Amino acid sequence: MECEKTGRTVEEAVDNALASLGIRKENAEVEVKDEPAQGIFGIIGNKAARVSVRQIKLPGEYLEAYLNEMLKFMDIEGYVEVAEDNEKLKAEISGQKAGILIGRRGRILSDMQYLLSVIMRRQFYGLDKMVVLDIENYRARRERTLNTLARNVAQKVSKENKEQALEPMTPQERRIIHIALQEYRGVTTFSSGEEPYRRVVIKPQ
Numbered sequence: 001m002e003c004e005k006t007g008r009t010v011e012e013a014v015d016n017a018l019a020s021l022g023i024r025k026e027n028a029e030v031e032v033k034d035e036p037a038q039g040i041f042g043i044i045g046n047k048a049a050r051v052s053v054r055q056i057k058l059p060g061e062y063l064e065a066y067l068n069e070m071l072k073f074m075d076i077e078g079y080v081e082v083a084e085d086n087e088k089l090k091a092e093i094s095g096q097k098a099g100i101l102i103g104r105r106g107r108i109l110s111d112m113q114y115l116l117s118v119i120m121r122r123q124f125y126g127l128d129k130m131v132v133l134d135i136e137n138y139r140a141r142r143e144r145t146l147n148t149l150a151r152n153v154a155q156k157v158s159k160e161n162k163e164q165a166l167e168p169m170t171p172q173e174r175r176i177i178h179i180a181l182q183e184y185r186g187v188t189t190f191s192s193g194e195e196p197y198r199r200v201v202i203k204p205q
Contacts, residue, residue: 001055006048009036017053022126027057059124060084063091063131066119076101089120090132102138109135110170143176150180153202158186163203165192174200 003020007013014030021028034050057065060082067080071093078095093101102109113133120131134140149166157164166177177200178189188205191198 002052003054004033004050004052006050007036008048010049010051013049013051014053017051021053021055022124023055024123024125027055027062027123029054029056059089059120059127059129062123063089063116063120066116067091067093071095071098084129087129088132089127089129090134091116092137093133093135095136098135102135105167106138106142106170106173109133109138110172142173146173146176147180150177150202151184154181154184154187157202157204161204163201165201166199168193168197168199170196171198174198177202 001021003017005013005016005020007016010032014025017030018025018028031052031054032049033052034047036049037047064080064082071078071080076095076097078093078098081092081094083090083092101112103111113131116133117131121127132139153164153166169177174191178191181187181189181202186205187202189200189202192201193199
């Protein structure tokens, strides 16, 4: 992506181009086309600065490089793969010791995903995609576990006619439970409590 803008100064022209591209300067290459110049008496024949700014790092490339640097800093051998579609920018980390970044019930993974989302939106403030981080395919495995848990608890609630609260979960995990039981006859679900201890409650319908 490339954008050409003008301004009273080179800095202003660059800022205008960066704003149009939705990126920070460190992710861009700047070429000054015209330097600003004052005309006669500083009024007649004034010439604006004109620059061309080209994006040199795409969001996926930046995310991959950032995660590789993070793994190197933490002395963790791992491989980073980034995939992108219309809705998501997803990074997958694999490696023998990468599992330590998941944490209990995926808490470290969730915190890392949140921080990455903040970092990416600061670097690419035009980014309108969800930033997703996964490690050793944890999210798919956890989703299967939660779906099984939801059905088992729902059966118990229906049989005993007594509501049951699950363990505290992240918003993403609670959503999996709600969706899993959306069409389950005889029970309904709702969330209760404050973060980070908010949990799903399954009760008889």
